[in-house]
Amino acid sequence: MSLNKLTIKQAHLGLIKKEFSAVELTEAVFGQIKKEDKQIHAYLTLAEELALSQAKKTDRKIANREKVGPLAGIPVAVKDLILVEGIKCTAGSKILENYIAPYDATVVKRLKQAGAVIVGKTNLDEFGMGSSTENSAFGATRNPRDLERVPGGSSGGSAAALASHQCLAALGTDTGSSVRLPASFCGVTGLKATYGRVSRYGLIAFASSLDQIGPLAKTAEDAQMVFEIIEGKDEMDSTSLNPPTENNPAKVSIKGLKIGLPEEYFIEGGDPEVEKSVKKAVAQYEKMGAQVIEVSLPHTEYALPAYYIIQPAEASANLARYDGIKYGLSEPANQLLDVYLKTRQHGFGDEVRRRIMLGTYTLSAGYYEAYYLKAQKVRTLIREDFAKAFEKVDVLMTPVSPTPAFKLGEKTADPVAMYLSDIYMVAVNLAGLPGLSVPCGRVGRLPIGLQIIGRQFDDEKILQIAQAYENVSA
């Protein structure tokens, strides 16, 4: 078996048993990239030199019989929205085309400390705004399972790199769906953690009350290993926090687990095969002793509209920093105002400009209460829906998206059609809960994802629940 096809756990065992070296593992990954990535286009920047020097460090440690952690020598890809010192960070945007990151994001610092090998930076929808990775200023990424189709977005490069064995794990970011959707479309596991559990320091800001960095991996067990390294309060991110109590459940038992199926997430209109696969996975949990209970999240229909007010509003404020003065693209002009206008007109793509204008509009005088304040109130109702459901059940299970991966170009002409891909996921971000996508079958060769949603801070628990399913379905 090629080394780049191993899981983190398998690779770790091979490394400490000295069956192969970290340099060999890294070279296998770069070999695969050179072979595959011309057609998939998962990476924007490769960091081969940095990667090999990191791999050598781990090899030296192993040769010296030092103890190494589970991520030591493991090649990891990083979404190009997260800073890696000295490496370009474009956010998939022309406006940051030549931006060299001046420091490491906290998650990258923690990965490096754990000995992980940073392979390179992966493609994305510009600033994370999209569900297909077609909104990248540097060209779309293709789905390794079917090259005519999108990998999902916005962390499409990370998911596609992983699914085509061009890394052993990857970091993505999820503001409304962006880890879970590509994980589901590419057939890998991805976690959107409880808001605040992973530091956002060094993550290029999109919608700050929703953004979370999360791992993508070949198995839930691998995802948990990455999560354990990157999670935890960070004094550089004042919104980060640790769970109030040590909630590392030694072993979650599926027997007696109460699974809620929200009726609003199983409605006509999606691909019936998707619902069938999800129900089959739930039946599998039932066989393992779980109890399945119908629940209702009555404000579900308002989640996506509320999200499309709150998220662009925050984005319009966050993206005001790209002014052509401090860094990034700068278009010459005679007057300062024209520098702003031209730089931002030419630097941002259509989707980014749409969201900036939408956010500017809903926050502007006379509209704030009707749109933004209303959406914030609906956000409260959505949180309360979840709180009520979690009085009756331990986790919720739903489809990740109503359909499997769609074709390139299929939804680019209609923004609202594209937004609807995220309909089952955005409520999780609005409520700040943990949610993950785990593969649960296929339509033809296209993977389907099961979404597992947990209570606040139950990240480890939902990862273990996903793992229990993987163990029996593998």
Next chain:
Amino acid sequence: MKLSEEQVEHIAKLARLGLTGQENKKFQKELSSILDFVEQLNKAKTEKVEPTAQVTGLENVSRQDKSLAKSRKETEKLLKLAPQTKNGYVKVKAVL
């Protein structure tokens, strides 16, 4: 909600985004259809509901305000990212 050409122009100006006439037309149509979509919220009953701005409940988080003595290397790294500099400063067009 249909946005007019003038409204889109006004929003773009507030957002400091340059716009061609053709782009204006395209955004009128697209923004209007997104606004139609989000206006579903009008049906939601929100009397007596408090707004949610954040989900962690954390407030007034602070850390020690220690100055980091920046090395010349660090300063140069940041200045190198700026499009225009002069004598170690970021250069900006005259505001007035």
